[in-house]
Amino acid sequence: MPVTQVENVAATFSPGEDVHFCPGAVGGAEWNSPAYDPQTNLILVGEVDWCHTATPKDLNQLRSVALGQPWAGMATWNPFWMFGREGRMEGHWAGWVYAVDADTGVWKWRLKSNYPIVGAVTPTAGRVVFFGDLGGNFYALDAANGQKLWGQELGGAIAGGVITYTANGAQKIAVASGFTMLAWPTKIVTAKIEVLGVDSASASR
Numbered sequence: 001m002p003v004t005q006v007e008n009v010a011a012t013f014s015p016g017e018d019v020h021f022c023p024g025a026v027g028g029a030e031w032n033s034p035a036y037d038p039q040t041n042l043i044l045v046g047e048v049d050w051c052h053t054a055t056p057k058d059l060n061q062l063r064s065v066a067l068g069q070p071w072a073g074m075a076t077w078n079p080f081w082m083f084g085r086e087g088r089m090e091g092h093w094a095g096w097v098y099a100v101d102a103d104t105g106v107w108k109w110r111l112k113s114n115y116p117i118v119g120a121v122t123p124t125a126g127r128v129v130f131f132g133d134l135g136g137n138f139y140a141l142d143a144a145n146g147q148k149l150w151g152q153e154l155g156g157a158i159a160g161g162v163i164t165y166t167a168n169g170a171q172k173i174a175v176a177s178g179f180t181m182l183a184w185p186t187k188i189v190t191a192k193i194e195v196l197g198v199d200s201a202s203a204s205r
């Protein structure tokens with residue numbers, strides 16, 4: 001079953017004509033692959049619900065770009081629209097975590113974020129799932145049902161890996177924050193690695 005909005009994917013493209021489709025060029029599952037949780041037999045997918053409208057250039061416009069210069073097939077002067085006009089104002093700029101049964105492909109639960117999820121989704125042996133979004137929010141969920149257990153705003157967009165490890169007998173979680181890129185309207189901050197600890201009350205999970 002789809003884990004993102006799917007719309008108009010079979011549309012044909014013609015120069016100068018707008019085509020609206022979902023997911024967009026930066027929609028769907030991005031960069032980091034889904035994770036598998038053997039404790040629950042769930043595949044956990046972080047994804048982006050973001051549609052695009054593209055207007056292809058004609059052949060003469062494509063040929064007019066000098067050799068060695070950047071170009072895209074989208075007819076626009078706006079550098080933010082090099083892959084198409086994002087549908088943020090249409091209410092489709094959001095993220096989801098889907099938990100999908102590994103045997104049947106049917107999703108068991110889902111959680112919506114107000115920001116796209118492009119970073120890793122990391123399950124643990126204690127049935128806790130960690131993930132972050134482009135708003136800089138970092139969360140811990142119950143892997144069995146998606147219930148939010150904890151959350152914190154880290155100050156910068158999260159788009160990389162999330163790892164968990166043990167140091168001096170205590171569980172730690174490390175996550176990169178401060179991601180910036182032209183295609184994503186994120187807060188401009190200094191990138192850093194956040195290291196978080198799990199207190200004794202949570203360590204029993």
